Amino acid sequence: MWKASRRNFFAHKGRLWLSLVAVVLSVAFVTGTLMFTSTITTTFDRLFATTASDVAVSAKADKDALPGAPEQTVSQSVLDSVKTLPGVQAVYGDVSTERLAVVGADDKAISNSSGGPTVGSNWYVTPHPAVNLTSGRPPAGPGDVVVDADTAAKKHLVIGSPLRIVTGTDAGTFQVAVSGIATFRTTNPGASLFYFDTATAQTKLLGKSGVFTGVNLDAKPGTSDDTLKAEVADKLGAGYDVKTRAQQEADGRNSVGFIGFMKYIMLGFAGISLLVGAFLIVNTFQMLVAQRTRELGLLRALGASRRQINRSVRFEALLLGVIGATLGIAAGAGLAYGLIAIMNGVGLNLEASDMSVTASSVIAGYAVGVLVTLLAAWIPARRAARITPMAALRDAGTPGDRRASRIRNGIGLVITAGGAAALIGGGVSGATAAGGLLLGLGVLVTLVGAILLGPLLAGVVIRALGVWMPAAYGSIGTMAQRNALRNPRRTGATAAALMIGLSLVSGMAVVGSSLVTSATAEMDKSVGADYIITTNGGLMITPEVLAKTQATPGLAHVTENKFLNAAVSDASGGGKDGTIVISASSPTLTQDFDAATTSGSLSDVFTKEGIAIPAAEAKTRNATVGSVLTVTFHGGTPLKLPVLAILSDKTVFNHGDGYVSLATLGKSLPASEQPASELLFAKADKGQQDKAYAALKDGLAPFPQVTVKSQTDYKQLIHDQVGGVLNMVYGLLGLAIVVAILGVVNTLALSVVERTREIGLIRAIGMGRRKTRRMIRLESVVIALFGAAMGVGLGLAWGVAAQRVLSGIGISTLAIPVGTIVAVFLGAAVVGLLAALAPAFRASRMNVLRAIAADG
Numbered sequence: 001m002w003k004a005s006r007r008n009f010f011a012h013k014g015r016l017w018l019s020l021v022a023v024v025l026s027v028a029f030v031t032g033t034l035m036f037t038s039t040i041t042t043t044f045d046r047l048f049a050t051t052a053s054d055v056a057v058s059a060k061a062d063k064d065a066l067p068g069a070p071e072q073t074v075s076q077s078v079l080d081s082v083k084t085l086p087g088v089q090a091v092y093g094d095v096s097t098e099r100l101a102v103v104g105a106d107d108k109a110i111s112n113s114s115g116g117p118t119v120g121s122n123w124y125v126t127p128h129p130a131v132n133l134t135s136g137r138p139p140a141g142p143g144d145v146v147v148d149a150d151t152a153a154k155k156h157l158v159i160g161s162p163l164r165i166v167t168g169t170d171a172g173t174f175q176v177a178v179s180g181i182a183t184f185r186t187t188n189p190g191a192s193l194f195y196f197d198t199a200t201a202q203t204k205l206l207g208k209s210g211v212f213t214g215v216n217l218d219a220k221p222g223t224s225d226d227t228l229k230a231e232v233a234d235k236l237g238a239g240y241d242v243k244t245r246a247q248q249e250a251d252g253r254n255s256v257g258f259i260g261f262m263k264y265i266m267l268g269f270a271g272i273s274l275l276v277g278a279f280l281i282v283n284t285f286q287m288l289v290a291q292r293t294r295e296l297g298l299l300r301a302l303g304a305s306r307r308q309i310n311r312s313v314r315f316e317a318l319l320l321g322v323i324g325a326t327l328g329i330a331a332g333a334g335l336a337y338g339l340i341a342i343m344n345g346v347g348l349n350l351e352a353s354d355m356s357v358t359a360s361s362v363i364a365g366y367a368v369g370v371l372v373t374l375l376a377a378w379i380p381a382r383r384a385a386r387i388t389p390m391a392a393l394r395d396a397g398t399p400g401d402r403r404a405s406r407i408r409n410g411i412g413l414v415i416t417a418g419g420a421a422a423l424i425g426g427g428v429s430g431a432t433a434a435g436g437l438l439l440g441l442g443v444l445v446t447l448v449g450a451i452l453l454g455p456l457l458a459g460v461v462i463r464a465l466g467v468w469m470p471a472a473y474g475s476i477g478t479m480a481q482r483n484a485l486r487n488p489r490r491t492g493a494t495a496a497a498l499m500i501g502l503s504l505v506s507g508m509a510v511v512g513s514s515l516v517t518s519a520t521a522e523m524d525k526s527v528g529a530d531y532i533i534t535t536n537g538g539l540m541i542t543p544e545v546l547a548k549t550q551a552t553p554g555l556a557h558v559t560e561n562k563f564l565n566a567a568v569s570d571a572s573g574g575g576k577d578g579t580i581v582i583s584a585s586s587p588t589l590t591q592d593f594d595a596a597t598t599s600g601s602l603s604d605v606f607t608k609e610g611i612a613i614p615a616a617e618a619k620t621r622n623a624t625v626g627s628v629l630t631v632t633f634h635g636g637t638p639l640k641l642p643v644l645a646i647l648s649d650k651t652v653f654n655h656g657d658g659y660v661s662l663a664t665l666g667k668s669l670p671a672s673e674q675p676a677s678e679l680l681f682a683k684a685d686k687g688q689q690d691k692a693y694a695a696l697k698d699g700l701a702p703f704p705q706v707t708v709k710s711q712t713d714y715k716q717l718i719h720d721q722v723g724g725v726l727n728m729v730y731g732l733l734g735l736a737i738v739v740a741i742l743g744v745v746n747t748l749a750l751s752v753v754e755r756t757r758e759i760g761l762i763r764a765i766g767m768g769r770r771k772t773r774r775m776i777r778l779e780s781v782v783i784a785l786f787g788a789a790m791g792v793g794l795g796l797a798w799g800v801a802a803q804r805v806l807s808g809i810g811i812s813t814l815a816i817p818v819g820t821i822v823a824v825f826l827g828a829a830v831v832g833l834l835a836a837l838a839p840a841f842r843a844s845r846m847n848v849l850r851a852i853a854a855d856g
Contacts, residue, residue, distance in 0.1 A: 019284045019746060020324045022277035022739045027328025027369040029270035029735055032335030034361035037263040039340065041253070042356045047186045048252035051130045052245045053092070053216035055228045057082065060239050062634075070673070071097055073211035078236065082215065085231045087223035093212040095122040095201040099539055101705040102194055103164040109704035110155050110163070116190030120165075122201035127218065129185065131193065135159065136180030139197040142204070144179035146195035150188045152181045165194075166703060168676060169207030172544050173702075269732040272500060274368065276736045278376040279497040280743035281320075283490060285313065285380035287750040289387075301389035310385040317377030318370065325369025329362055405489070409456045416449030423801040431649075431808030439805050443507075443798050450499065450794055454492025459485060461789055466782045473778065476771050479762075480778035483751075484786075494747045495787035497740040498831070501733050502791025502824055503798065509820040510799020511806070512726045517815035519652045519718050523711060526653065529559070529592035529681035530689055531696060532709050539705045540676035548699045549680055554692030559586040559593075559681040560662065562674060568613065568658070569630035571623040571643075580617055582633070582658045584665040584674075592681035595654065600625040600645030605659050609667075610644035612659040618646050631660075636668030652810035740787070741835050748780055748839035759843050760851025769844035776840035777833055784832030788825050796821075 059072040076093070083091045100120045102110045111118045123138050123146055131148060136159045139146055145165075147157055157163075161178045182195065196205070203209050219228045225244035233242045243251065289296070296309055304312075336355055422442030429435030450457075462484050469477030484491055533549060535541060541560075550558050562584045587606040595602050598615050605612050611631060613623065623629060623643050632638045641664070649655070665674060684692035693710060700706045709717060752759065763772060796816070803814045 019277075019281050020320060020327075022280045022742050023321060023324025023369050023373060024328040024331055025735060025739055026270060026274045026277045026372070027325050027365045028331035028335050029273055030267065030368050031329050031332030031361050031365040032339065033263055033266040033270060033332075034364060035332060035336035035355060035357055036339040037259050038356040038358050038361065039336065040259050040343075043187045044252065044259075045249065047130070047184075048249040050186050051128055052248040052252070053126075053128065054219040054225050054245055055217040055232055056243050056248050057215040057217070057232060057236065058213065058241050060241055070675075071099065071206055071213065073206060073208065073213055074215060074240070076210040076212075078240070079212065079215050082217060082232050082235055085228075085235060087219055087228040087231050089218040089220045089223075090127075091218075092124055092126050092216045093122070093198065094124075094214045094216055095198065095206060096120070096213050097205050099168045100194075100205060101166040101539055101703070102192070103166060103702070103704055104155060104157075105162050107702060107704070110151065110157075111192050116192065118192045118194070120194050120196065120201065120205045122198040123195040124198065126216070131182035131184050131195075133180050134183045136178070139179055139195060139200070141197060142174065142200045143176055144197065145176040146180040146182050147178050148188065148191075148193040149181050149183040151192040152178070157181075163194075164702075165204070166539065166542070166544075166705060167205055167207075168539050168542050169204065170543070171204040171207060172542065174204055266732070269735065272504070272733065273736045273739050274372050276497045276500055276739045276743070278372055279493050280739060280746060281317070281373055281376035282379060283493045283497075283743060284746055284750065285317065285377045286383070286493075287490065287747070287754060289313065289380045289384045296384055296387045297389055300387060306385040309387065310381045313381035313384045314374060314377055317373045317381070321370035321373030322366070324373065325366045328369055329365040332361070332365060333357060405455065408452055412449050412452030412456065415445055416453060419443075419445030419447075419449050420797070422446075423797060427801045427804030429805070431805060435805045435808075439801055442801060446794060446797065447500070447503070450503075450790055451492075451496045454496045454499075454790070455488035456492075457790065458488040458491045458495065458786060462491070462782055462786050465785045465789060469778055469782065473774065476767075476775050477778060480775045481782060483755075483775070483779045484782050490747060490751075491783055491786065494743055494783055495790060497743040498737070498784060498787030498828070499791040499794065501736040501740055502788055502828070503794040504733055504736075505730060506792045506795020506821065506824060507798035507802065508726055508729050508795075509817045510796060510815070511802050511811075512722045513815040513817040513820075514799070514803045514806075514811050514813060515652075516719050516722050518811045518813040520715050521813055522652050522810060523715060526594045526596070526651075527592070527711060527714075528594065528683070530684045530710060531682040531693065532711075532714055533680040533682060533696075533700070534678075534707050534709070535705050536707065540678055541680055541706075542676065542703075545700065545703050545706055546677065546680070548703075549682060549696065552682075552692065552696045552699050554685055554688035554695055556683045556685045557586075557588045557591070559588045559591075559683075560677045561585050561589070561679050561681070562662070562665070562676070563657070563678050564665075564675050565634045566658070567632040567634075568611075568617070568621065570621045571627040571629055578617070578620065580613060580658045581656065582611075582631075582660055583654060584660050584662050586662055588683070589659070589681070592683060593653075595659065596648040596651060597645045598648050600643070602645045602647075602659060604644040605664075606661045608644060609641065609664050610660075611641040611664075612645035612647055613643060614647045614656050614658065615649045616656070617658070618643065631668075633665060633668045635673055636665075639664070639668050650808060650810050650812055655809050737831075741831055744780060744784060744832065744835035745838065747783075748776060748836055749842070752776065752839045752843045756846065756851050757853075759846055760848050760853075763846065763848045764852060772844040773840040776843050777836040780836035780839075781829050781832035784828040784835065785825065788828030792821055792824055 057074065057078060059074050062072060079091055079093050082088060097120050098117045100118060102118060104110050133146065134149060136146070138144075145163060151157070157178050159178055159181070163176050163178065164173060165176055166173050176196075180195075182193070199209065202211055206213070217228060217232065219225060225246070229242050229244050233240075236242070299309065299312075300306075333355070340355065419442050422438045422445060424442075426435045426438030426442055429438060462481065466477070466481040466484065469481050471477070473480070533541070533545075535545075546558075546560070549555075564582055564584065565579050566582045568578065568580050585606075590603045590606060595612070597612070600612070602612050604610060611629065613621075613629075618624065621627075621629065623646075625643055625646060627643045628640055629643060630638050631641045641660070645659075647658070682692075682696065693708075696708050700708055759772065767775075799816075800814060803811055
């Protein structure tokens with residue numbers, strides 16, 4: 001039996017090659033993702049290991065500080081006090097900040113194209129530098145800067161190139177020239193580095209002399225890192241973070257958490273592809289078993305047991321899995337190389353020679369390929385084992401199990417009903433933990449239910465979808481429709497593979513369209529400002545930018561918005577205290593932004609001393625309008641503030657934020673300790689909108705970190721950002737859809753083989769080659785449209801339920817993307833046509849006499 005199975009597999013490998021491609025693609029996605037992320041992790045680990053000191057000291061991390069808060073520093077006295085410790089070999093004061101923008105001679109920002117940080121540091125000699133100076137000289141004064149070689153090459157910087165440095169400190173903007181170029185010792189992690197002399201880095205980048213963002217220490221020979229850490233901690237006491245080399249490396253790994261996020265996202269889509277591939281494999285083996293009914297019956301008649309038949313089919317699946325996994329691992333390495341090339345193109349310099357092919361990725365590839373294939377072949381193997389010796393006397397096929405179909409349909413109906421109830425429950429629960437849990441459960445359960453109900457739905461939906469075929473193509477259309485209905489279980493499984501990808505596309509499209517529509521509608525209703533000024537690249541609104549904006553001709557007013565955390569007490573003492581993000585704004589905020597309230601008036605916050613808090617926060621604190629709360633702004637003194645307004649939670653913008661006036665904030669925090677503004681609103685004088693917009697753009701042009709947008713611009717930004725995310729999702733789902741297309745091709749190809757005699761007979765009675773091809777193509781189109789109908793229906797249900805869940809956070813408008821839905825159906829028809837090309841050509845090229853004489 002083993003020999004027969006092996007020979008049968010290699011004798012009919014053409015029947016399995018599309019399933020093999022599905023296994024290869026799925027395994028390649030898994031192993032390529034693991035190899036790629038492992039390569040990035042290894043690269044960063046090497047960088048952190050190379051640059052970490054034995055012990056590092058920094059100010060205690062302020063977990064409640066928001067981005068605009070002043071940079072945390074340690075004084076020169078810390079460096080002086082640890083220098084004399086017995087275990088210290090050397091001490092280095094380090095300055096490092098991302099709060100700067102670098103502008104070239106062309107007035108364009110110089111930054112990493114991948115969006116990596118722009119980092120300003122001080123240059124000092126250390127045994128473990130991140131870079132080595134390879135040309136020029138170190139910075140010797142306030143007019144010098146050393147640039148990393150990657151940034152210099154990409155931005156065409158040479159020794160002497162003039163640069164303008166924009167900071168968030170009182171130093172504002174200053175001019176420098178490139179004095180040297182430094183090359184990374186390992187790999188550039190995607191940052192643009194600019195090194196200044198220590199005094200300039202302190203006074204210009206940090207705004208203070210004699211301070212550092214950290215202190216690095218090297219231990220004397222024979223002194224362990226832990227021993228030195230203990231010495232430093234005892235000397236400095238509380239208020240500082242003291243970390244060993246190992247802890248610094250661990251923090252470095254945690255700081256690039258996007259790698260893990262990327263890995264799990266990509267593996268999630270790989271899992272979807274594996275699920276789709278499993279349908280393809282199940283379908284393939286079921287059809288092969290049906291086609292080999294007589295052969296398997298003869299084996300049973302010759303004495304093969306059921307167990308041997310079962311093992312024979314599973315052995316073929318094992319061969320398919322092993323071969324597919326082996327090829328998939330090799331393809332995964334190629335995919336990883338491709339991803340490395342893409343990363344290099346956007347600024348993250350990875351060496352292809354450093355690609356990490358770990359044992360775990362190889363094992364995962366074989367585990368995925370072999371296990372998925374064996375599990376997919378389990379049901380066909382059991383069905384093969386039930387074939388009796390009498391089957392050798394029948395022409396072909398195994399009789400359908402009507403009882404099993406009834407049980408499957410019954411289970412499918414129950415499961416689908418349960419999933420629908422979960423989706424409805426999630427929508428009713430709204431934006432709560434229970435709502436999210438019910439939504440996820442409903443998506444999973446309805447997907448399983450739809451898969452089980454596929455054969456039952458095939459009969460109804462294909463008749464409806466294919467009603468035009470007999471009218472348009474006569475008997476050819478009728479035959480194509482009936483062929484698609486001949487084996488509902490097979491058709492349902494083929495369509496289910498396509499359904500999975502298209503349902504996710506449709507569901508995401510509904511959520512994305514609803515988000516854009518809701519945000520646009522809320523902007524029309526709540527944003528009265530003509531312009532919104534924001535920043536990027538680690539900088540906030542600097543004093544220079546604020547002054548330039550306020551001096552712009554044609555503006556009626558400019559509104560500042562500062563965001564900071566505040567501890568807000570419970571009103572009655574019996575509820576919960578907690579932290580709220582507070583927007584401290586100018587009195588003109590109410591002209592620029594109308595935050596919806598459930599009680600009270602937001603305008604009172606800017607004419608009286610008080611606070612507005614979100615409804616959910618008011619509920620947890622037993623607060624109503626008039627309640628007095630103790631509000632402690634981060635770093636400030638406590639204030640007793642009355643609640644003047646309760647804000648609606650159903651908002652997209654500033655969701656969950658509270659409001660106070662800048663005057664109120666000033667009573668808790670002096671201006672010098674307040675965070676910088678995060679955004680500005682601006683309103684033009686009546687009739688001056690176009691002139692003010694042009695003047696604002698021109699006035700802020702020297703600050704490339706600043707973005708000026710009109711309401712129209714901002715709406716387009718929202719649309720583009722959501723569209724970008726959706727396009728990325730569609731791209732990742734593309735693999736699952738490709739595998740599903742292979743499933744349609746495979747089903748049709750095996751169906752043509754199965755119907756060889758039938759095709760020969762209809763050719764013999766007069767059907768031409770063109771009509772034969774048309775029949776196969778129409779069959780493929782109607783199966784693809786069936787999969788699209790199921791996918792769109794399921795996706796719409798998911799999207800509507802998700803929108804209802806998210807309505808509690810402002811996505812209150814349901815928007816059905818009709819264009820996307822139409823594109824899905826048109827795409828499905830095209831998929832059906834393309835998938836049928838090879839099978840239709842094969843059917844039309846059959847030798848009629850040989851086909852009639854074929855054995856079933």
